[in-house]
Amino acid sequence: MEKSQDFLDLQKQLDFLRENRRMMQEDRENYYDSEQDLTDIRQYYETAGGPDWDWGDTPLFSTLHELLDITHKNRIPYNTSxxxxxxxxxxxxxxxxxxxxYSGEEKDPESVILEDLTLVRQKYAEFQSYIQSEQPTIAGLNEFEWRIKFNAEHVVPQSWFGASEPMKGDLHHLFTCDPKCNSSRSNYHYSDFPDYNPDLPDEPIQNDCGxxxxxxxxxxxxxxxxARAMMYFFLRYPKAVKNEFQAKIDIPLLIKWHEEYPATLYEKxxxxxxxxxxxxxxxxxDFPQLVDKLVFPMVERVPPIAP
Structure with missing residues (x-):
């Protein structure tokens, strides 16, 4: 009997995962090769006049935006990403x-892949039921689209940019996320609540996500x-965020988080x-100091006063 397309796709995902985990166990450099990364960084930014820019004179935002756009050659759709x-x-x-x-909860990759496949089937079945039982409306289809959450989070919410490609499938701002945390975040802007300190061991965490x-x-x-993923998005897609969502974007807060929580091995x-x-x-x-050299179009950041 011929296997279903679902099974073939699932088997491809699981085989790829198992091979990657095997390679990681065999040699840690297969997970992250620091020497190769240094070479890649230099070669990548050389095309934009870096990485040894004259930070004060280069119109850096435009230069880097063009580089990220031109080199984004493989624009993968969301489901594949x-x-x-x-x-x-x-x-x-x-x-x-x-x-x-958002919660730091550890998840088994195979379980996550299977959970999302189940959700895809559920979403398809409910969609078929909806269009057959009543006259579909734009509002109804939109509500249906956002109601079922996968194990993935767009750091820049899809509603901010109309869920369009290539933004939707861009891996730089796509992360594993428990559906309950995905729902809790919704499409809200990031903030820093003065009476909440998740770094304290006795801080009561609301709904495990924040x-x-x-x-x-x-x-x-x-x-x-x-923060780094969101700033990447604004640099890569400076005109993608709808006006209604731009006003509450807190660039100084993103910079603060970026500086307080440096990139880890996982991010590299x-x-x-x-x-x-x-x-x-x-x-x-690649360049943590970059935040002090750029002005994002949606926010005029005031440079710090020299001591």
Whole structure:
């Protein structure tokens, strides 16, 4: 009997995952090769006049935006990014596990892949039932689209950019995330609540993911990672975010998180893996000092006063 397409796709994902985990156990450099990454960084930014820029004189935002755009040669659709690359390679931690970006909860990659396949089937069945039982409306279809959450989070919410490609499938801002945390964050802007400190061991964590209130969200985990991914998005797609969502974007907060929580081995692995898949890189991982040299179009950042 011929295997279903679902089974073939599932088997491809699981085989890719198992091979990657085997390679990681065999040699840690297969997870992240620091020497190769240094070579890649120099070669990548040389095309834009770097990496030894004259930071004060170069129109750096435009230069880097053009570089990220031109080198983003493999523009993968969302389902392929999520199902094949994210869970099976890009978002793996050094121990071979996945972790929900906002809660830090460890997840088994094979279980996540199977859970998402189940959700896809559920979503398709409910969609068929909906269009057959009543007259579909745009509002109804939109509500249906957002209601079922996968194990993946767009750090820049899809509603901010109309869920369009290539933004939707860009791995640089796509992370493993428990559906309950995905729902808790919704499409809220990041914030820093003064009465909430997730770094304290006795801090009561609301719903295991962080705090959501007044259409703002502060995660328990992943602040630096989220900040760098979001700043990448604004650099790569400076005109993609709708005007209605731009006003509450807190660039100084993202910079604060970026500086307080430096990139880890996990993030460096992600950056190298995505570079090999998509062709472009996240400059905020490669050059942490970059945040002091750029002015994002949606926010005029005041330079710090010299001591």
């Amino acid at each position: 999520k199902d094949l690359y994210l869970y099976a390679w890009v978002d793996l931690h050094p121990d071979g596990s996945l972790k929900s970006i 705090v959501a209130a007044d259409r703002l969200f502060e995660p328990e985990h992943g602040k630096g990672t989220s 692995h992600r950056n190298q893996a995505i570079y090999n898949i998509q062709g472009n890189r996240n400059p905020f991982i």
